[in-house]
Amino acid sequence: AEKQLESESKPGDGSGEDYKPLPGGPASLQDEQVPISHNVYWKELSMLVYVWVAFLIVQIVKTYTETCSTMFWVLNSLQVPIAVSVTLFEAICLCKGTRVIASKGKEITNWKLHQIFLYCSCGIVAGMVGGLLGLGGGFILGPLFLELGIPPQVASATSTFAMLFSSSMSVVQYYLLNRFPVPYAAYFVLVATIAAFTGQHVVRKIIAVVGRASIVIFILALTIFVSAISLGGVGIANMVEKMENQEYMGFENFCHQS
Numbered sequence: 001a002e003k004q005l006e007s008e009s010k011p012g013d014g015s016g017e018d019y020k021p022l023p024g025g026p027a028s029l030q031d032e033q034v035p036i037s038h039n040v041y042w043k044e045l046s047m048l049v050y051v052w053v054a055f056l057i058v059q060i061v062k063t064y065t066e067t068c069s070t071m072f073w074v075l076n077s078l079q080v081p082i083a084v085s086v087t088l089f090e091a092i093c094l095c096k097g098t099r100v101i102a103s104k105g106k107e108i109t110n111w112k113l114h115q116i117f118l119y120c121s122c123g124i125v126a127g128m129v130g131g132l133l134g135l136g137g138g139f140i141l142g143p144l145f146l147e148l149g150i151p152p153q154v155a156s157a158t159s160t161f162a163m164l165f166s167s168s169m170s171v172v173q174y175y176l177l178n179r180f181p182v183p184y185a186a187y188f189v190l191v192a193t194i195a196a197f198t199g200q201h202v203v204r205k206i207i208a209v210v211g212r213a214s215i216v217i218f219i220l221a222l223t224i225f226v227s228a229i230s231l232g233g234v235g236i237a238n239m240v241e242k243m244e245n246q247e248y249m250g251f252e253n254f255c256h257q258s
Contacts, residue, residue, distance in 0.1 A: 047086060048165065050086075051082060051083070052165065052168075052169060054082045055079060055082065055169060056169050056172060056173060058075050058078050058079055058082075059169070059173050060173060060176060060177075061075055062075040062076065063173075063177060067254075067255055068254070068255035087120060087123075091111075091116045091120065094111045094116065095111055095112075095113070095116065119144065119148075122140060122141070122144050123141070125140060126140035126141050126144075126162075127166075130163075130166065141158070141159045141162055142155055142156065142220050142224075143220075145158055145159065146217060151213060152213050152214060152215075152216035152217050152220075153213060153216060155216075155220075156216050156220060160196075171185065203215065203216065203219065
């Protein structure tokens, strides 16, 4: 029996060697560290900047035109081809598999037509909700990204960037039109920045202790729930106040200059 055990533990047969991961296994597939400049998708970033500048120019020019005039409606209509052209370009790239979702590794993305239609519709709904109710598009885009299989940290960061993309356009527009005091806006920017970094640091610590990134999902769900309740409560309070004061609560004339 001793001779048999010795023969089984001899070097060369693989039993006494340390475990080594397979060459093609997940543990051996690690991305090389690159500088920040190489980690930025410049084509996608330039496309976002193009859309941002185009919408900003249209909004500023529209402000100086007469409401309900021919030029007013032309400028409003110009926003459609700008958004549709970029959306179609990205949709075609996703269908052909020439776009890679970075957070999902080097997996090639080949979406079907019904997926493209569904996700584009969710983006349109997110924009409408953000414009009508004053909510950030991340309330809809966050759960959508999670449904796509994107990690919670990436989904949260992308939703925040989407809200920053739209809100920064309004800030620049109001600044050029001298519609808000700069110190007042700077105060809120400072408070929001400190709160964002503090929340990010706290959540990172919680994830490190708990060991589960799903905490981000629960935070997102809690935020959506509290915001929905708060929005409904404020709306009901305003409605009751207007009813007590016998104020008009219907739609005003869009072309009427007050």
